[in-house]
Amino acid sequence: MQQLWRFLTQEAGVPKARIVTMSLLAGGGNALMLALLNLAAASGEHAGQGRLFAAYLATFALHFYTQRRAMLQAMGAVERTVERLRLRITDKVRRAPLGFIEQAGGLPGFAALTQDTQVIAQSGSQVVTTLQSVVVLAFTTVYLAWLSPLACLAVVLSMGSFVLMRIVRQSAVGETMERAHAKEIEFQRALDDVVYGAKELRLSRRERQRMRAHLAQSIEESRALKLDAHRSVIFDQLFGGVALLLLLTAVVFVLPAVLPQGSQTTQQLVATILYILGPVSTLVQGLAALGAIEADIGHFYALEARLDATIEPHHRRAVPPLRQFREIRLERVSLRYLDADGTAPFTSGPHELTLVAGETVYVVGANGAGKSTLLKLVTGLRAAQRGRLLLDGVPVEPRTLEAYRSLFSAVFADFHLFPRLYGLPEGVDDAMVNAWIERLGLAAKTRCEGGRLTHTDLSTGQRKRLAFLVAVLEQRPICVFDELAADQDPAFRRRFYEELLPALKAQGRTLLVVSHDDAYFHCADRLLRLDAGRIVADTRQAAGMLPAAGTEAPA
Numbered sequence: 370m371q372q373l374w375r376f377l378t379q380e381a382g383v384p385k386a387r388i389v390t391m392s393l394l395a396g397g398g399n400a401l402m403l404a405l406l407n408l409a410a411a412s413g414e415h416a417g418q419g420r421l422f423a424a425y426l427a428t429f430a431l432h433f434y435t436q437r438r439a440m441l442q443a444m445g446a447v448e449r450t451v452e453r454l455r456l457r458i459t460d461k462v463r464r465a466p467l468g469f470i471e472q473a474g475g476l477p478g479f480a481a482l483t484q485d486t487q488v489i490a491q492s493g494s495q496v497v498t499t500l501q502s503v504v505v506l507a508f509t510t511v512y513l514a515w516l517s518p519l520a521c522l523a524v525v526l527s528m529g530s531f532v533l534m535r536i537v538r539q540s541a542v543g544e545t546m547e548r549a550h551a552k553e554i555e556f557q558r559a560l561d562d563v564v565y566g567a568k569e570l571r572l573s574r575r576e577r578q579r580m581r582a583h584l585a586q587s588i589e590e591s592r593a594l595k596l597d598a599h600r601s602v603i604f605d606q607l608f609g610g611v612a613l614l615l616l617l618t619a620v621v622f623v624l625p626a627v628l629p630q631g632s633q634t635t636q637q638l639v640a641t642i643l644y645i646l647g648p649v650s651t652l653v654q655g656l657a658a659l660g661a662i663e664a665d666i667g668h669f670y671a672l673e674a675r676l677d678a679t680i681e682p683h684h685r686r687a688v689p690p691l692r693q694f695r696e697i698r699l700e701r702v703s704l705r706y707l708d709a710d711g712t713a714p715f716t717s718g719p720h721e722l723t724l725v726a727g728e729t730v731y732v733v734g735a736n737g738a739g740k741s742t743l744l745k746l747v748t749g750l751r752a753a754q755r756g757r758l759l760l761d762g763v764p765v766e767p768r769t770l771e772a773y774r775s776l777f778s779a780v781f782a783d784f785h786l787f788p789r790l791y792g793l794p795e796g797v798d799d800a801m802v803n804a805w806i807e808r809l810g811l812a813a814k815t816r817c818e819g820g821r822l823t824h825t826d827l828s829t830g831q832r833k834r835l836a837f838l839v840a841v842l843e844q845r846p847i848c849v850f851d852e853l854a855a856d857q858d859p860a861f862r863r864r865f866y867e868e869l870l871p872a873l874k875a876q877g878r879t880l881l882v883v884s885h886d887d888a889y890f891h892c893a894d895r896l897l898r899l900d901a902g903r904i905v906a907d908t909r910q911a912a913g914m915l916p917a918a919g920t921e922a923p924a
């Protein structure tokens with residue numbers, strides 16, 4: 370229970386002393402209630418019944434109050450901590466390098482995090498109930514010893530070995546649950562495919578059937594593993610029940626023969642043994658639940674450790690965004706994408722490139738030539754494995770990376786449109802956004818109200834126009850557009866290349882545009898042609914000139 374201990378002692382601001390005291394009082398009260406019941410049953414019609422009844426009621430009230438307090442305090446503290454953990458892991462995912470997020474299966478376990486944290490959130494109440502059952506068992510053991518030392522010894526030995534067996538077997542159960550967890554992640558990924566591949570699946574019966582078979586297999590494997598784990602817990606519980614029944618048989622039939630005792634003592638022993646059935650079963654279930662919680666806290670910390678190993682430095686002081694630059698230079702910069710088996714299927718670079726403020730650069734080349742990868746290197750979103758990135762002659766370092774990135778607004782090919790316009794600077798109000806919405810021909814579709822777009826369920830081309838709008842209004846010195854015109858109608862495409870981009874250039878913006886539209890290549894100041902990850906041609910041209918295809922000078 371190392372991880373659970375670390376979580377409760379280091380993470381959760383659980384008022385430990387108070388909760389332990391409350392749990393001890395609640396458990397003690399519970400055991401005292403049993404003793405009072407037994408005493409009352411033994412005293413028959415005597416005058417002391419009234420006092421016993423009052424004492425019983427007082428103990429009951431104490432038990433009820435302390436149990437409620439302990440549960441609420443533990444649950445409240447754990448819930449608050451879980452919320453903190455969720456925020457912390459989200460921050461770390463946000464600060465993890467793009468390469469880590471992009472790599473195949475870069476965040477295994479992330480999909481299961483919501484479920485894991487829900488399980489972790491139960492740790493407060495589980496610890497309290499388990500602790501209480503331990504306290505009840507401790508008190509009833511003392512009470513049993515007072516009634517009959519031999520019966521107490523028998524109970525301690527049988528129940529002790531039973532709980533010990535559960536603890537020992539818990540590690541095997543834990544391993545099986547780990548394998549079930551891995552299958553669960555596989556299942557959740559398949560579920561993502563069902564949602565994101567909704568269109569394809571509706572069109573193809575074969576795809577649907579194979580997908581379903583794959584899902585069913587993941588579910589079946591996860592179910593079999595979970596059942597395996599539960600089977601062992603259920604067996605142990607049944608075994609515990611049988612052990613208790615045997616114990617009762619021994620107390621009723623064997624003990625009086627070995628050690629003569631009054632029938633009243635036998636009755637009290639039977640009542641006590643029956644009474645501890647509840648706490649024993651709570652303890653066994655609590656241990657199993659704490660085992661599952663321990664595993665999920667382990668998953669959380671493992672994911673966090675992977676993120677910590679790659680995370681980009683976090684600077685508490687806000688970095689003032691850069692508003693201007695003279696040039697960006699890539700010196701022998703290269704990046705290799707690695708496969709899971711360590712082979713490098715694609716290398717971008719080495720690039721020797723200088724981008725000058727104010728120029729409009731089109732990045733062109735065939736599919737897979739490495740255009741988007743070059744943009745990620747230039748924007749500092751992917752770190753180069755070799756070479757240097759320099760801003761105005763000064764190398765960009767981890768310390769200055771965030772400021773460097775603040776130079777760029779971008780719409781990537783796989784852009785994400787946030788429903789809230791988080792990135793807009795002070796001074797940009799709804800009216801300004803709505804004027805742009807109108808200018809982009811989207812006024813009938815959406816509006817900006819209180820910094821939020823009323824509708825984002827638009828066509829791909831329309832959503833790209835909105836992403837363009839956000840990039841423009843961010844008012845940063847460099848705009849990066851990756852195949853923005855690809856989903857646009859011919860009229861908008863023409864406006865994009867011939868009006869909108871020149872208007873941005875006129876404002877002094879530097880433009881980096883990935884394009885397949887060779888009909889508009891003449892609008893660029895400079896063409897960078899890529900092939901197999903290398904810049905094979907770098908052509909400067911007077912904007913407005915239309916170079917004949919294939920006439921670029923070699924780099």
Ligand SMILES: Nc1ncnc2c1ncn2[C@@H]1O[C@H](COP(=O)(O)OP(=O)(O)OP(=O)(O)O)[C@@H](O)[C@H]1O
Pocket residue numbers: 471472706707715734735736737738739740741742743782
């Ligand atoms: N995250 C990644 N991990 C591994 N390989 C990648 C990754 N991203 C891209 N690649 C590979 O790198 C190569 C270049 O991809 P890139 O997206 O830069 O090309 P592109 O020129 O922008 O292509 P397109 O015109 O199709 O958008 C491709 O072969 C692609 O498979």
